[in-house]
Amino acid sequence: MIFRCWLHTIAMYLIALAISTPLWAEQPLKVVASFSILGDMIQQVGGNRIEVTTLVGADADGHVYQPTPADARSVARAELLVVNGLGFEGWIERLIQASGYNGTVITATDGIKLRKMQEADTDPHAWQSLANARIYIRNIVHGLSLADQAGASVYKANAARYLDRLDAVEAEVISTIASIPAHRRKVVTMHDAFGYFETAYGLVFLAPVGLSTESEASAADVASLIRQIHKEQIPAVFIENISDPRLLQQINRETGARIGGVLYSDALSSRDGPASTYLDMFLYNTHTLTKALK
Ligand SMILES: [Zn+2]
Known part of the structure; x- marks a missing residue:
């Protein structure tokens, strides 16, 4: 009988914990994006479950960016860092080291078919194709879901809505250029x-x-x-x-x-x-x- 009471107490405790978890989970996930285009894509997928900090802001040049001490603090506090990759952010490794960040880094261009170049150079500007943006979104959903498993279905649904809009934009781009x-x-x-x-x-x-x-x-x-x-x-x-x-x-x-x-x-x-x-x-x-x- 005592044993049953004890089980009952544990069960009540677990139920209370389950009820209180959403409150605790309402703290938005802290995500850092290396530049503004990524920052927007992440915000579209993350919605109000996340808080995005963008390092290279509007109208700024990511190739030659010089990170600030405030950037290092943002990265140190981050729960997820998303970068473009392909050599676009030449300064990011040093910034990660300086910040002491050891969390997940998602490279948004993972899986993209690289543009064929005459020289050995890699072209990092993959976002200038909407087809590539679909891969960016897939990688962002993956990264957010890793960092916040409870939000995985929300991220998937937000991404699906966003990709519908992207399809419409793509159709408009193709017909306009034609x-x-x-x-x-x-x-x-x-x-x-x-x-x-x-x-x-x-x-x-x-x-x-x-x-x-x-x-x-x-x-x-x-x-x-x-x-x-x-x-x-x-x-x-x-x-x-x-x-x-x-x-x-x-x-x-x-x-x-x-x-x-x-x-x-x-x-x-x-x-x-x-x-x-x-x-x-x-x-x-x-x-x-x-x-x-x-
Ligand atoms: Zn450029």
């Missing part, structure tokens, strides 16, 4: 950030600067690009939100190729800008390109 005459589908941007966009949607992007903004365009590179713009009658050059527009303004003066607008290459706009989410960024870039080229 309206540009084939001979006008060539543009110039500052750095080589749109290779995945080029492969996926059939525009040609030329850039005076390579895959990373760390390198600078040589005078010879710029001269050869200017000759190419003349020869191939490339209609427009585009400024990027993350980089200094002066070189492209010079190219515009010397070639007469018009400045087609601002493209969001490696970062979102601020909240009140036209590209404050990943899907808005994609539509904004597509419509900016199309308006200038049609």
Whole structure:
């Protein structure tokens, strides 16, 4: 009889614990994203179960970012860290070490088919294809579910809704670009950030600067690009939100190729800008390109 009472007490205790667990679980999961595009994707999947801190913010350049002491504190407190990988965040390993973080690191590009390059370089700008974004979302769902198993079904459902919106955006991107005459589908941007966009949607992007903004365009590179713009009658050059527009303004003066607008290459706009989410960024870039080229 005493034994039964004792079992009963334990059972009541376990029931009480089960009831109280949701309260405890309401503390949002602390997730750190390396840059703004990832930060938005993670927020879309995580909803109100998570709290995202983004290291490289709106309109900022992740290639040449210099982490701050506040970033190290955010990473130290994180329960999950998500990075792009493919060499985009050259500074991340040092930051992880400095912070003492030893939790899970999810690489959002895991499983992506890499863009074929002539040199040994890897192109990290995989987010510039919506097909790749589906893989980012899959990896984010996996990472969040590892860190917060109780939320796994919520993350899966949020991701499914998000992917429906992504499908609609993809259809709009493809039909919009189809309206540009084939001979006008060539543009110039500052750095080589749109290779995945080029492969996926059939525009040609030329850039005076390579895959990373760390390198600078040589005078010879710029001269050869200017000759190419003349020869191939490339209609427009585009400024990027993350980089200094002066070189492209010079190219515009010397070639007469018009400045087609601002493209969001490696970062979102601020909240009140036209590209404050990943899907808005994609539509904004597509419509900016199309308006200038049609
Ligand atoms: Zn870039």
